[in-house]
Structure formats: C-alpha cells, structure tokens
Amino acid sequence: MKVIVIGCTHAGTAAIVNTAKLYPEAEITVYERGDNISFLSCGIALYVSGVVKDPEGLFYSSPEKLAELGVATKMRHDVIHIDTDRKIVRVRNLETNEEFEDTYDKLIMTTGSWPIIPKLEGIDLDNILLSKNYNHSNTIIEKAKDAKRITVVGAGYIGVELVEAFQMNGKEVTLIDSEDRILNKYLDPEFTAAIEHSLQDHGIHLALGQTVTRFEGENGKVTKVVTSKGEYGTDLVILCIGFRPNTELLKGQVDMLPNGAIKVNEYMQTSKPDVYAAGDSCAIHYNPTGEHAYIPLATNAVRMGTLVARNLVRQTTPYMGTQGTSGLKIYENNMAATGLTELAAADANIEAEAVTIRDHYRPEFMPTSEELMLKVVYEKATRRIIGAQIMSKADLTQSINTISVCIQNKMTIDQLAFIDFFFQPHYNKPWNYLNTPGLQALPMIEVKEAVAHI
Known part of the structure; x- marks a missing residue:
C-alpha cells in the first residue's frame, strides 16, 4: 500500500x-513545504513571554523520528497539483x-490552515506579522525586542494570550477587534467582561467594536493602525484575525x-473514498448542533489524524x-x-436556556476557597x-471535560443534577458544583399533582 501524506503538523x-x-508494510511518503514539523503553535505565547525557554520542547516529532518508523519525509517539498x-x-x-x-493508493490531506490576511492599504509594511508557526514565533520575539508599542489585531485565544505575554514583557499593548467584546466565540458576556477588566487592570488598551481600515508607516515600517473609530501608534502589529483551511x-x-473546509464522514473519508482528511484542513462533526463546523483545534487534529490511520484500510473506528x-x-x-454559548445557540436557531451559578468550589471553612462562575446551556x-x-x-478547568462527555452522550440538564461525584473538603462540597446547575434547573413539581398520586 502506497500512502502519501501532505502536511505534517498535529x-x-x-x-x-x-x-x-x-x-508496517506500507510505503509512506510525507510532503511538507516547511522546514520543520509537528510544532505546537498553541505554545507560541508561552515562548514569546519567556515561560518556555527552550523551543525544542514545542516539537514532538522530527524527520529523523519518522525515518525510524520507515517513513520518507520530504521537507521543503510543495505539492502543487492533485489528480484524485x-x-x-x-x-x-x-x-x-x-x-x-x-x-x-491512499492520500491523507493534513494541510492545516493559514492565518487570514486582510487586503488593506499598508498590509505589506514591515513589522506587520503573523502568528502561526515556529518561524513566525522567532520573528515576533526578535522584532518585539526593539518595539515599545505593540498592537494585536484579533481578540480570539491567540490574540488574548499574546497581549498578556507582551504586557508581561513590559510593552505598551493595544488589542483591536471588530466585535464589541473579546473571546466572543468561546464565552458569554458575563465571562468576557471579567477578563476584559483584568486585561485593562494590567494596562492593556482594548479597542473593541472597531475594524482596521488601513496601516500607515514611515521608511517602509508600520507606525500607525487606523480603524473605523480611531488611530493607534505602533511599532509592531500581530495579525490574529482567524484561520482559513489550506484546501x-x-x-x-x-x-x-463554503469556507473551503473539507467534509469527511465518520471514518475521515472525503467524498473520494481513497482521499482522507484531518485537522485544520477539514470540518468536524459538531455534536451540539449535529452539523459540520470549522473548529481548528489541536485536540481535534490529533484525534482525527489517529482515526485516519485506523480507518485507512477498512472502516474500524x-x-x-x-x-x-x-x-x-x-x-x-x-x-x-465546551459546546455552544448561550449567544451561539441563539445564532444557531436553537431555543436554549441556561443556568449560571456563582459559588465557592469547596467549603468555606477550608483555609482558602476560591469563587467560581459556571454556566450550563441546554x-x-x-x-x-x-x-x-x-x-x-x-x-x-478539567471539570469542563466532564460536561464535554455529557454533551457527547446527549445527557440532560436534569441528569447532571444527580451524577455521582465524590466529596472531599480539599476538593469540593457534598453537592459538587457541577451538580448545582442541574439542581437549579429541575422543573418544579406541583404540590396538588404530587399529593394526588399518594
């Protein structure tokens, strides 16, 4: 069996x-147009901030390691045409x-994604950078050394992590986004408001609800970001607007x-049975809605890549x-x-309700007992x-993995109320905070109706 893999990240x-x-009998050839493989791009902000000192730890494989498995890895090779x-x-x-x-005989498309680059006046000025791969991270670190003012465009996960990293390194930081709040795809307003306050308390300027219209510069280098509502002097710009699949x-x-993400079935096959796809190049099956969706995450990528292999010869998993x-x-x-926010559910035309609790995660008689805010949408x-x-x-945060399992198994808010969780004062209360939203959402029982059944 001759297998070609295009792209080698997660x-x-x-x-x-x-x-x-x-x-083991398969002849596997990998074509990768970059000069490195398996870079954990989610670690860029940690590398930029200095939390991660040695970037080698952000790579979890290499052409040499793949060669030990009998894989021929062709670095700096660009696939320019496919005839399926x-x-x-x-x-x-x-x-x-x-x-x-x-x-x-079998083709595996793991070409990933690439940052969205807006077609704006001044976009080609020096010191306007992307944040996706290892080379980008090194460029950001090098350019940031001489930059006093740094502007990040895009308030998703990467953008928010980067502004924190730059602020911790003593930079004057501005975060711009066309939405009126940060992290709007992941969290509802009561959560994002608290994070925005934290960013502002640390001196980060939030320029939200405004769209970048152009970049201005001097001597070929960017000096100003112009938006629909203002102008911001800057020495360095990082674009974190989003990603588009490489397909x-x-x-x-x-x-x-419509955005170019490849559709696959539950066995990772495309509409051409001998062509498989995984990771940021393709759509996932999104359980909360039951529809295909584009959600580029490393976790999705490694699961899907593993499933490609298991289903390459026959449908097994x-x-x-x-x-x-x-x-x-x-x-x-x-x-x-995990899953849909309350606002995202409305956008998906799902009539939803939500329970939000604010509580201490463990008994108040313990030496410390931090507050938590938990929201469950159903x-x-x-x-x-x-x-x-x-x-x-x-x-x-690990408790959200539990709710993820609940969603995957189509459990109800009422069942959440009575799931068996352990109690130990070091960790929680007799009613675990995950039970509490379910308890609050339980429908009332009419007294007359209940008595009639006695």
Missing part, C-alpha cells in the same frame, strides 16, 4: 505515526525547483464547506464528533468552555446539555 504527525505502526481520479500528485522541490509526479489543491474534487472543548489562562483567571425542548463555561482563580 493531524499529519498523528496520521503518519499510527499508519506506520498499524501497516488518476491518484497522482505533482510536487515541487523548493530547494532545487525541480518538479516531479508521485502516485498513491485549494482539492477544490472542485471533494465536498467542502468511527469519529464520535467534538464539542470544541478548550481552555485558557489569562493572568489570575482559569477558564474553559436545549429548552429536550433539556439536552449543549454547552458550558467555567472561570475561577482556582484551576477547575
């Missing part, structure tokens, strides 16, 4: 390693400019979402879908979310749990 590495172990009917790929060696063709190679050959579960630490706040008609968010100065 999904690609998982697919390659598992394919090599499951099918003839099962042929055309490749350009970026070092020599030589072009050649290769054939496959042009298969455009018109397999089914895709179906994908259970995802809830888009994620976590974040910004200054003193630990937060995590579908009104079925009472099925469809989302949750938590935030606390104590690290309670």
Whole structure:
C-alpha cells in the first residue's frame, strides 16, 4: 500500500505515526513545504513571554523520528497539483525547483490552515506579522525586542494570550477587534467582561467594536493602525484575525464547506473514498448542533489524524464528533468552555436556556476557597446539555471535560443534577458544583399533582 501524506503538523504527525505502526508494510511518503514539523503553535505565547525557554520542547516529532518508523519525509517539498481520479500528485522541490509526479493508493490531506490576511492599504509594511508557526514565533520575539508599542489585531485565544505575554514583557499593548467584546466565540458576556477588566487592570488598551481600515508607516515600517473609530501608534502589529483551511489543491474534487473546509464522514473519508482528511484542513462533526463546523483545534487534529490511520484500510473506528472543548489562562483567571454559548445557540436557531451559578468550589471553612462562575446551556425542548463555561482563580478547568462527555452522550440538564461525584473538603462540597446547575434547573413539581398520586 502506497500512502502519501501532505502536511505534517498535529493531524499529519498523528496520521503518519499510527499508519506506520498499524501497516508496517506500507510505503509512506510525507510532503511538507516547511522546514520543520509537528510544532505546537498553541505554545507560541508561552515562548514569546519567556515561560518556555527552550523551543525544542514545542516539537514532538522530527524527520529523523519518522525515518525510524520507515517513513520518507520530504521537507521543503510543495505539492502543487492533485489528480484524485488518476491518484497522482505533482510536487515541487523548493530547494532545487525541480518538479516531479508521485502516485498513491491512499492520500491523507493534513494541510492545516493559514492565518487570514486582510487586503488593506499598508498590509505589506514591515513589522506587520503573523502568528502561526515556529518561524513566525522567532520573528515576533526578535522584532518585539526593539518595539515599545505593540498592537494585536484579533481578540480570539491567540490574540488574548499574546497581549498578556507582551504586557508581561513590559510593552505598551493595544488589542483591536471588530466585535464589541473579546473571546466572543468561546464565552458569554458575563465571562468576557471579567477578563476584559483584568486585561485593562494590567494596562492593556482594548479597542473593541472597531475594524482596521488601513496601516500607515514611515521608511517602509508600520507606525500607525487606523480603524473605523480611531488611530493607534505602533511599532509592531500581530495579525490574529482567524484561520482559513489550506484546501485549494482539492477544490472542485471533494465536498467542502463554503469556507473551503473539507467534509469527511465518520471514518475521515472525503467524498473520494481513497482521499482522507484531518485537522485544520477539514470540518468536524459538531455534536451540539449535529452539523459540520470549522473548529481548528489541536485536540481535534490529533484525534482525527489517529482515526485516519485506523480507518485507512477498512472502516474500524468511527469519529464520535467534538464539542470544541478548550481552555485558557489569562493572568489570575482559569477558564474553559465546551459546546455552544448561550449567544451561539441563539445564532444557531436553537431555543436554549441556561443556568449560571456563582459559588465557592469547596467549603468555606477550608483555609482558602476560591469563587467560581459556571454556566450550563441546554436545549429548552429536550433539556439536552449543549454547552458550558467555567472561570475561577482556582484551576477547575478539567471539570469542563466532564460536561464535554455529557454533551457527547446527549445527557440532560436534569441528569447532571444527580451524577455521582465524590466529596472531599480539599476538593469540593457534598453537592459538587457541577451538580448545582442541574439542581437549579429541575422543573418544579406541583404540590396538588404530587399529593394526588399518594
């Protein structure tokens, strides 16, 4: 069996390693146009801030490690054309400019995503940077050394983590986003308001609800960001607007979402059975809505890459879908979310209700007992749990993984009330804080109706 893998980050590495172990007789060739593989891009902010001193720890594989598994890894090789009917790929060696063709029995597309770059006046000025890969992170660190004022455009996870990192390094930081609040895709307003206050308390300027219209500069370097509401002097700009799947190679050959994300079935097959896809290049099955969605996360990527290998020869292990579960630490706040926010449920035309609790996570008689805020969102008609968010100065983020399992198994808010959780004063209360939203959501029982049944 001849297997070609295009792209080697999270999904690609998982697919390659598992394919090599499951099918030792397979001839596996990897084409990667970059000069490194398996970089944990979620660690960029930690690297920039100095928390991670040695970037080698952000790589979890290498061409040498793959070679030990019998895999031929072709670095700096760009696949420029794919013919899925003839099962042929055309490749350009970026070092020599030589072009050649290769054939496959199975093709694995793990081409990932690339940052969205707006077509704005001044976008080509020096010191306007992206934040995606290892080379980007090194450039950011080098350029930031001489920058006093840094502007981050985009208030998603990466943008918010970067402004914290820059502030901790003593920079004057501005965060710009066209939405009127940060992290709007992941958290509801009561959570984002608290994080915004924390950012502002640390001196970060929030320029929200305004869109960048152009960049201005002097001597070829950016000096100003102009938005729909103001102007911001700057020495360095980091674009964190979002990501777009790298799928042009298969455009018109397999089914895709409107944004170009490849659609796959539960066995990671595209609409061409011998072409598989995983990671940021494709859509996931989103359990809260039951629809395809584009949610580029490393967790989704490694799961899907592993499933590609397990289903490459025959359908053995179906994908259970995802809830888009994620976590974040910004200054003193630990937060995590899974599934739909209350606002996202409304946007998805799901009639939902929510319960929000504010409590101490363990008994107040303990030496410390941090407060927490937990919100659980559920579908009104079925009472099925469809989302949750938590935030606390104590690290309670792992509890959101429990709610993720509840969503995946289509559990109701009423069942959440009575799930068996242990009690120990070091960790929680007799009624675990995860039970509490379920208890509060329980429907009232009419007294007359209850007495009539006695």
